[in-house]
Amino acid sequence: MLSKSKFSCLFILPFLVVACGQDDSDDGSERSTPVTITEAVVQPVEWIERSIGRLRANSAPNVAAETAGAVAVIHHDAGDAVEAGERLAELDDQVQTIAVNSARAELRRLEALMANERRRVRRLTNLREQQSVSQDQLDEAETNVESLEAQIQAAQSALEDVEYNLARTRIVSPVSGIIQERLVSAGDFVNRGQVMFELVSPAALRALVPLPEHLQNHVEVGQPVRLWVPSRPDDVHDFEVTEIRPQVGSGSRAIELIVDLDNPGGWRVGGSVSAEIVIERRDGLVVPPTSVVRRPDGRVVYVIEDSRARERPVEVGLRDADWIEILEGVSEGERVVVDGAGFMTDDARVTVEEGGDAR
Known part of the structure; x- marks a missing residue:
């Protein structure tokens, strides 16, 4: 039979367990x-659309032969930087030199005939005043002078033409730039109009930037554009849209923005360019x-x-x-x-x- 003290302990124990199970840290305050x-x-x-475009030369002329002849000398090769007016190559000018000499001789011959005919007109004019020659003789001499004047003009034009052809045997660069490709070698025969050199002018560039077709009503000429090249991500330059090509790309379904710009320095033709087109600005x-x-x-x-x-x-x-x-x-x-x-x-x-x- 349990003693009275043991019974009391068993009765109190559950209450102690319950009390111990309560969170004594809960003081009723709310957690913050x-x-x-x-x-x-x-x-x-800003509403900004980002894109990756490409750089092209705004000026990339092809240098072609303006007269026929064999290539005698090549002065520059691909990769060379040249200035406007600098000589790139020379053609064999023997034929053109002969033509120039012949034209100059013909002009001198006609000028000599003209001088002689004018002296004859002066003599006939004096004799006519003395009634020593007929009027028909004087008229014929004056007609000869007019005819020689026309022949001299034609000879001068012919001389200018052959001198032009002689000058064109010296192939010069029309712009300052870099030779992209040389298409002829010494000894080649070139015809008039045949391309000899391909040039690029890196000073003036054109950025072609594609945008999704659905943005075509949100862009216009003059829209702000920020451009930079991948090699210089912190060197960002502000420009404006110069032109929007009217046709949507058949494969890409994209419109193309054109930005004409002066090369900020170190941007290469054919390279990629990162673009941010500012569609809208507001507070x-x-x-x-x-x-x-x-x-x-x-x-x-x-x-x-x-x-x-x-x-x-x-x-x-x-x-x-x-x-x-x-x-x-x-x-x-x-x-x-x-x-x-x-x-x-x-x-x-x-x-x-x-x-x-x-x-």
Whole structure:
């Protein structure tokens, strides 16, 4: 039979177990979540479309022979930088030199005949005044002078033509640039119009930038464009759209923007170019991207009111790496949760961490 003391211990034990199972740390206070906050601010925002384009030379002339002949000398090869007017090659000019000498001799012969005929006209004029010759003789001499004048003009034109052909045996660069390709060698016979050199002028470039077809109503000539080359991602330059090609690419279904520009330095013809096309600029209310949280019912932002996080459904607009535009749901100057927003619930108590207020 149990003693009275042992029975008392067995009766008290369950109550002790229950008491020990209670959380003695629960003093009735509500837990507070540490967060960082910032203010919603108005700042310029941009709708930007990014693309990768290619660079072409805005001036890439082909240098062709302007007269026929054999190539006598090559002065420059592919890769050489040349100045406008610099000699690239020379053709054998023997035929052209003979033609020039012949034309000059013919002109001197006609000029000698003209001088003699004019002296004859002067003599006949004096004799006619003395009634020593007939008027027909004088008229014939004057007609001969007019005929020789016409022949001299024709001879001068012929001389200019052969001198032009002689000068064209010296092949010169029409622009300052770089020889892309040499298409002839010494000894080759070239005909008039045959291409001898391909040049590119890297000083004037043209960027061809594709954009999706659905953006064709959002771009126009004069639209701001930022360009840079992959080798210099921090060297960004501002330009404007020069032209929009009217035809949509049959394979890519893209429109193509053209930007004419002076080479900023070191940009190479045929290389790629990164582009940011500014579709729209305006002032917008923005918050950090981490402040906007996606919930089953949509996007929300947590606004701080009386040390509590109040959940606000929001409508977002433009976005960038550092901000998201808020179209509805938050007002300028309201404080929103930044770090910790993803773990918030509506009406949760918060504590702003030291240095966590970005205002």
